[in-house]
Amino acid sequence: MPPAVSVEGLTKTYGSVTALAGVSFTVDEGEVLAILGPNGAGKTTAVEILEGYRRADGGTISVLGHDPSSGGREFRDRIGIVLQETGIEVVLTVREAIDVYARSYSRRLPTDELINLVGLDGKADARIKTLSGGQKRRLDLALGLAGDPELVFLDEPTTGFDPSARRKSWAMIEGLTSLGKTILLTTHYLDEAQHLADRIIVLSGGSIVAEGTADALGEGRAFSTISFTAEGADRLPRLEGGPVMTGHTVTYRSTSVTTDLLELTTWATERGVELAGLEVTRPSLEDVYLDIVGETENGGRPS
Amino acid sequence: MSPARYVSLVWGQIRHNNRLFWRTPAAAFFTLALPVIFLVLFSVIFGDQEWSGYSFAQFFAPAMAVFAAVSSSFSNLAIGVSYARDQGILKRVRGTPLPAWVYMAGRIGSGVWMAVLSVGLMFVLGWAFFDFRMVWDNLGSALLVFVVGIATFSALGLAVCASLRNADSSPAAANGVFLPMAFVSGIFIPLDDAPQWLVILGDVFPLKHFAGPFREAFDPFHEGAIIGWEHLGVMGLWLVFGMLVITRYFTWDPRGA
Ligand SMILES: Nc1ncnc2c1ncn2[C@@H]1O[C@H](COP(=O)(O)OP(=O)(O)O)[C@@H](O)[C@H]1O
Ligand SMILES: [Mg+2]
Numbered sequence: 047m048p049p050a051v052s053v054e055g056l057t058k059t060y061g062s063v064t065a066l067a068g069v070s071f072t073v074d075e076g077e078v079l080a081i082l083g084p085n086g087a088g089k090t091t092a093v094e095i096l097e098g099y100r101r102a103d104g105g106t107i108s109v110l111g112h113d114p115s116s117g118g119r120e121f122r123d124r125i126g127i128v129l130q131e132t133g134i135e136v137v138l139t140v141r142e143a144i145d146v147y148a149r150s151y152s153r154r155l156p157t158d159e160l161i162n163l164v165g166l167d168g169k170a171d172a173r174i175k176t177l178s179g180g181q182k183r184r185l186d187l188a189l190g191l192a193g194d195p196e197l198v199f200l201d202e203p204t205t206g207f208d209p210s211a212r213r214k215s216w217a218m219i220e221g222l223t224s225l226g227k228t229i230l231l232t233t234h235y236l237d238e239a240q241h242l243a244d245r246i247i248v249l250s251g252g253s254i255v256a257e258g259t260a261d262a263l264g265e266g267r268a269f270s271t272i273s274f275t276a277e278g279a280d281r282l283p284r285l286e287g288g289p290v291m292t293g294h295t296v297t298y299r300s301t302s303v304t305t306d307l308l309e310l311t312t313w314a315t316e317r318g319v320e321l322a323g324l325e326v327t328r329p330s331l332e333d334v335y336l337d338i339v340g341e342t343e344n345g346g347r348p349s
Numbered sequence: 350m351s352p353a354r355y356v357s358l359v360w361g362q363i364r365h366n367n368r369l370f371w372r373t374p375a376a377a378f379f380t381l382a383l384p385v386i387f388l389v390l391f392s393v394i395f396g397d398q399e400w401s402g403y404s405f406a407q408f409f410a411p412a413m414a415v416f417a418a419v420s421s422s423f424s425n426l427a428i429g430v431s432y433a434r435d436q437g438i439l440k441r442v443r444g445t446p447l448p449a450w451v452y453m454a455g456r457i458g459s460g461v462w463m464a465v466l467s468v469g470l471m472f473v474l475g476w477a478f479f480d481f482r483m484v485w486d487n488l489g490s491a492l493l494v495f496v497v498g499i500a501t502f503s504a505l506g507l508a509v510c511a512s513l514r515n516a517d518s519s520p521a522a523a524n525g526v527f528l529p530m531a532f533v534s535g536i537f538i539p540l541d542d543a544p545q546w547l548v549i550l551g552d553v554f555p556l557k558h559f560a561g562p563f564r565e566a567f568d569p570f571h572e573g574a575i576i577g578w579e580h581l582g583v584m585g586l587w588l589v590f591g592m593l594v595i596t597r598y599f600t601w602d603p604r605g606a
Contacts, residue, residue, distance in 0.1 A: 099440070099444070099602070119448060123446040127444040129437070131437060132437035134436075134438060134441065142368070146365045147441070147442075149358060149447070150446045150448075150451075151445065152446070193445070
């Protein structure tokens with residue numbers, strides 16, 4: 047089966063700003079791909095090119111077999127779009143909005159089912175202007191799903207949510223994958239990507255700086271931390287990643303924990319020193335992410 | 350897609366826009382209430398005048414009908430579509446399979462509906478309270494002028510929207526064009542004694558060519574043909590101009606402040 051989305055060498059500049067500097071990736075049918083990256087990374091630019099809103103400067107793009115810039119109605123009939131920012135006629139009720147926006151699709155999910163799916167049951171007949179920000183966002187999601195799309199684009203679906211609203215939205219999005227939908231979502235929350243996505247692309251400064259499953263992202267580039275307490279820093283062994291003293295705590299950043307531990311424990315036993323509170327911390331994905339993005343933001347190349 | 354499906358989509362959009370209209374009190378006020386207020390005020394002020402048995406409203410109600418029709422098309426589209434664009438509503442619409450022309454047809458169709466409603470309202474109020482007497486003979490001509498006029502002012506309303514950077518300037522732009530044009534076109538005060546340059550100025554703009562023949566159609570003293578082709582011609586030129594501006598400058602994306 048051909049991938050639902052395939053992008054090769056995508057470029058886009060705005061004046062002197064390079065928003066996308068040659069981005070390539072694919073999204074398979076039924077897969078959830080997250081584009082993870084800080085603000086200004088180029089996520090919205092990439093997604094809106096795939097949706098047909100913006101034109102790429104270069105690269106080849108295929109979305110459900112269409113060129114999005116000329117896909118037209120037939121193309122939009124098969125995709126669902128949740129934009130990062132859009133308004134709506136706030137004088138309408140939730141039900142009215144869904145009915146009017148769903149009308150043009152050739153397939154439809156029943157309005158009540160949609161309202162239920164996004165958890166707006168109690169609000170079906172409320173004017174949109176009375177909804178909270180989170181509820182409006184869930185209405186956006188309902189509108190994106192109204193045409194029972196094969197492929198759903200979600201541009202930062204939960205930004206600005208409180209943790210519980212976030213959990214609820216995650217549950218909803220997970221529900222979509224069980225319906226077999228292909229999902230391309232962007233986020234700048236690592237935990238969101240980790241929770242929802244089968245695969246993550248880390249975008250920074252318009253380039254893909256890392257790609258893989260959440261676990262795979264951590265491998266290789268990850269620093270574990272070895273820490274213990276000591277009275278003085280003098281004569282502590284010098285290793286590649288330390289020592290760094292914070293009060294009485296000594297920390298080493300380590301890419302090869304076994305070797306570094308051996309060195310430290312040998313040093314300690316030779317001198318009869320106790321490594322009080324010895325601790326080895328595996329890197330969190332957050333650290334990995336900050337590490338990846340930090341490198342590129344400082345102008346360095348990812349390793 | 351079958352033609353029936355297109356018709357149903359357009360109809361749905363018209364109803365949708367009508368609903369928005371009634372739920373936006375400012376739009377409803379300027380489109381319907383303002384011409385009513387003018388009709389009542391002027392008819393009361395000039396209530397003691399008569400022309401061979403005909404009241405002031407005989408001539409003024411059709412003028413206010415045109416005023417209301419232009420509000421419904423020109424001002425409504427210029428302001429309404431600009432705000433829809435700024436708020437990202439147009440962008441949202443473009444993300445669905447709804448054809449662009451269906452959206453516009455819904456907007457314009459809703460304007461036509463408001464225009465028909467307000468024209469009817471002026472005539473009924475004029476008849477009920479100010480001694481307006483319906484002239485039936487030229488209804489066909491009035492209808493033709495009305496159709497061309499609405500088409501022209503719809504195109505111009507969208508052209509104003511297309512040329513604005515943001516919606517907050519749209520009420521000022523729409524009214525800044527419409528109200529002076531109404532004066533130089535003799536909507537409120539006849540230009541019989543006006544200086545020549547003002548008359549020429551009025552001739553250039555399309556409103557006089559809408560209001561003039563439309564009023565004549567209900568003028569019991571008028572003789573001869575109602576539809577001067579030069580009127581339709583001038584409106585037609587403005588219609589084409591409006592379409593050119595739309596094709597060249599209209600966008601669906603918000604433009605930022
Ligand atoms: N319409 C635009 N005009 C000019 N610059 C833009 C435009 N859209 C985005 N940019 C710039 O392109 C870069 C990427 O933006 P964007 O795609 O919105 O990133 P993200 O969604 O990851 O935050 C940023 O530097 C942004 O300022
Ligand atoms: Mg963005």
